[in-house]
Amino acid sequence: MCSVGDDGLTLMECEESPVLSGNTCKKCQQENTAEVVLRKKDMYCKNCFLVNATHKFRAALGKSKIIRQGDKVLVAFSGNPSSVAMVHLINCGLSMDTHKKLIFDPFIVYVDEGASHGLSSEKRQSMLRDIHNLLKDYNIPAYSTSVDMLFNNANNERISIFPISNSMVEKCGVLEKILAEFKCPTARQDFLKRMRYKALREAAALLGCSKILTSETLVDTASNILSNISLGRGAQLPYDIGFCDSRLEGFKVLRPMQEYGSDEIEYYNQFYGLNSIKDYNSEINTKPTNSIQILTKKFVTDLQENFPSTVFTVYRTGAKLSIANEDNDLNEKCSLCQGPLDTSVIESSSLQATQFSSYVSTSGPSGINSNVTPSADTDTKINLGSNEESCGKKKCKCKSDNTLTKVEMIDSLCYGCRLILKEIGSADHLPRFVKELAGSSNKLKQMRAEIEDFLL
């Protein structure tokens, strides 16, 4: 049946191609000057375009007033076109001598994720050289670090940073082990994204930066909104896709490139002759049917092609959301992504329904008393997928300290991260910070249980 239903409907209007009226710049109205067509309809001359592109960056940082004079700011650089444009914009801002001058202290950091994507040491080394080349004209200190270090026992699982001019690829086997455990790329990519953020935060701490700039574009942001919703991360959406991610005290991740279309970035880099490299996600030519993130990116890219205003609408919708106040007196955070926990089991909720489904599917009619009203209290642990196996037996030294099992760990993870945990065979190879946070969260819960009767 037609399920248009009761929600009304608006048509998606296909944007029409511009009527080329003598190449007039939309801004300065000079005829025959337009060299830029944005969103397939707005035409600008080169000068107006660049003025606007520069202004947008300052406006994004300026209106939030989050960055103050003299702040040390980590600038995340992957070498992809938008990060290249961002660094260029920052560099221009620093060298201006007007009141428009940017007044913060930038530190560029490149996170080597080669190991996460199964690249050879040679390939990673050559990417490091490319990154160094892209940055050599700037007078901004630049460093590299790598995600592997978060897994390196020898390193105490703390990352270090190296000046980009003198960076070497280090290999760590543990990351490979945990990645091999993932059965599907969706969870793996979500996990790696969290690890990249963790590496950036650690690097920021080492450099004494309290702010981090990342370069997600409009299409990136719209894709992230849709894919995070699909990954069950609705409650944390403002942190993951908003302008400012303040999930951790003392750190803010800012995303000043969110209103830039891919076309704008392309023109900008072209006009300034800026080179870029393909980042890891485009490097790996995965089939769109492989992961939710890649499928979504393709969906949004197609939208951008045919209905550019819809992409902006998705972005604006995301900007209207906030972090929910869960009823949670400890203000607990997820041990893996450090987003708010969204897993209180409420009557009549998707989470409860899913747990109930796996419960009834495995217990059967004889297993539960059908006269008992099923409720949120029914002890229904989430189905953890494949059986838990510790790799301690497999002569691997990772089963060290007080490693928690998956079941022990589940309560300290958010809904989205539970889907990640479900994918891996054991919790043994998770980075130490996750295990430590989960451990202390479990202790807090035990303490709470002990004093529960006396809490008001």
Added chain:
Amino acid sequence: MPVSCSAKCGNNAVLKRPKTGDALCKECFFWAFETEVHSTIQGGQLFKQGDVVAVAASGGKDSTVLAYVLKLLDERYNYGLKLVLLSIDEGITGYRDDSLETVKQNRDDYEMPLTILSYKELYGWTMDEIVEQIGRKNNCTFCGVFRRQALDRGAALLSVDKVATGHNADDIAETVLMNVLRGDIARLRRCTAIATESEGSIPRVKPLKYTYEKEIVMYAYFKKLVYFSTECVFAPNAYRGYARTFLKDLEKIRPSVIMDIIHSGERLSVRDNVRMPTRITCTRCGLVASQAICKACTLLEGLNRGLPRLGIGKESKTNRMRAQLQSAEAASDSAKRSAGDEF
């Protein structure tokens, strides 16, 4: 090699549940399916003893299974409901004729009284006549808007306490995505609610909210329930179509995505400073609206005045058109009056 039933009943499994991946035998699947709907009804406190409940019946799989399972659960758990069927006849040649036959079959099979209300009766126009006026581009706008009201009007006419609709988990997830795509923050916040209750209208409930569409088909298949399955002849060419295709692709990658999206929708929260449309009642028909004159009344006005595009598109555009209409009328009125003065 036969797989044994995950519920450890000793039988061989005949299906793999799309929702959980568990392999179940037929009996255990029926039981799981029904117990879950029961759990949804109890958890959401959808009904009270003695409620008269209209099942919105389209003849499709969702409403057929809904009517069947509500009757069964009402008997099994003594809900104490009076169940009736309510159907809307949009007046689309070749679409409803057959599906209404299915609804009549439901009426006989489940022994529930049936009321059929037509768009013609409710609005004076059939969908066929509307399409003749406006073409095929915007017909789903009309159909959707009119259907919503038709259920409200019908429910009031039958003086029922609740309307139960067959929206399933796939529908809800699709609606979440669709509302993000079109930036409808108010509906995004509302659309995952299991029951909608607004002043002046009869509450609507969705007992199949957490039931996968595929499991509804499986249930109907193994229970041999007849339903009518034809897509509306006027296929929606819009956000919902995009959202649907996208969701189907997502589901192929990770079947739990449907519940994951609903979870996201349930836990989203909107900034305090975002302006929400206030919900008021329509000055013409008295039903819930977000504007002084509701969408249905506006579309109807357009049709009756021979301006079928009135009400399609943005509210501001509608207001502008209406203002033009009024000033044109005022002009012709005063022209008439002054013409009358001369005599």
